[in-house]
Amino acid sequence: MKLSAITKRNIVRIIPFGIIWLVFGALFLWVEYAAIGNQENIPETAVRLDADILTFALTGITLIGLLVGLLELLFLNRLFEKKSFSVKITSKFLIYAAFFLILIFITFQIAASMEFGTSVFDERVWKKYVAFFFSITNVSTMIQLSFSLLVSLLYAEISENLGQNVLLNFFTGKYHKPVAETRIFMFADMKDSTSIAEQLGHIRYFEMLKSYYFDLSNAIVKNYGEVYQYIGDEIVISWKLKNGIAKNNCIHCYFDMKADLLKRKDVYLEKYGRFPDFKAGLHFGEVTTGEIGALKKEIFFTGDVLNTTARIQGLCNEYGVDLLVSKDLVDQLDLEHGYSVQIQGKPQLKGKIDALDLATVTLN
Structure with a gap:
């Protein structure tokens, strides 16, 4: 088994x-x-x-x-x-x-x-x-x-x-020297976070944020994702390329996260009066991974793919969808069965010379 x-x-x-x-x-x-x-x-x-x-x-x-x-x-x-x-x-x-x-x-x-x-x-x-x-x-x-x-x-x-992987990497010295890797990134941003924070106040909003991240964690682990950063109401998830494309883990993770949150919608509405939904962008590319920091060490990724993924996620509202995936990543995945792919456009992302085809993915 x-x-x-x-x-x-x-x-x-x-x-x-x-x-x-x-x-x-x-x-x-x-x-x-x-x-x-x-x-x-x-x-x-x-x-x-x-x-x-x-x-x-x-x-x-x-x-x-x-x-x-x-x-x-x-x-x-x-x-x-x-x-x-x-x-x-x-x-x-x-x-x-x-x-x-x-x-x-x-x-x-x-x-x-x-x-x-x-x-x-x-x-x-x-x-x-x-x-x-x-x-x-x-x-x-x-x-x-x-x-x-x-x-x-x-x-x-x-x-x-x-984080277990971060601690293990520190002990083994895996990233003591910079390493080039190809990784998939997902930037998942909470919808209407500003209005939710204003309505709940800082303390209750923080409590809701803790519950929100906790409820997303099972889907991330189940699909072999690694939490890279929590940035306010945004979570950055990463996969090594082979782990992310295997069984469409990176896409499946998004739908599992949505499903797990939806199961607890009544709990959120009863406790906070608001339901914390999210939108996400996915892309992949080469990054340099290594230990960084003088007063505080952490495993750090640097590369154009992070900025690009963040900008892809930022276009979700413009296209009226909750998920945007680069066509380059879609081509790496096996989405013929159980998924529908719709090309959304080819916008010129800020700071990018070449335009990038974007698509949204839905479950059949």
């Missing part, structure tokens, strides 16, 4: 949690081993390591990390989405602390039973756990888990704010 784009993205977001926990778990075990010198000096409250127990420990630590990532992604991140950073980190920390107490209770007894070569219900296993619980070994274990948890929570926050 082929995984969806959303499932693939979630897996990619969860895996780093497992790696973080595995690396720090192995590091802590090595430090303890080096400090003790040999297994004869190990405290009675600790489990003696052998190959099987070490494999069990590292596997368990990795699974804990993956579980933390899963909880972050599917539950806790949404639960504390509107909380401040300090409240969010503290609340999550307390929840995980309770979770770890239960987890240690289970895993310690399994490891102890492996050491004794007996059942987890053996009296010696229980006595060893009680001794461990009130020992410095337990304190050391909680400190280790807390450190790994703190690092993974900080990673989650940084990833959420920068």
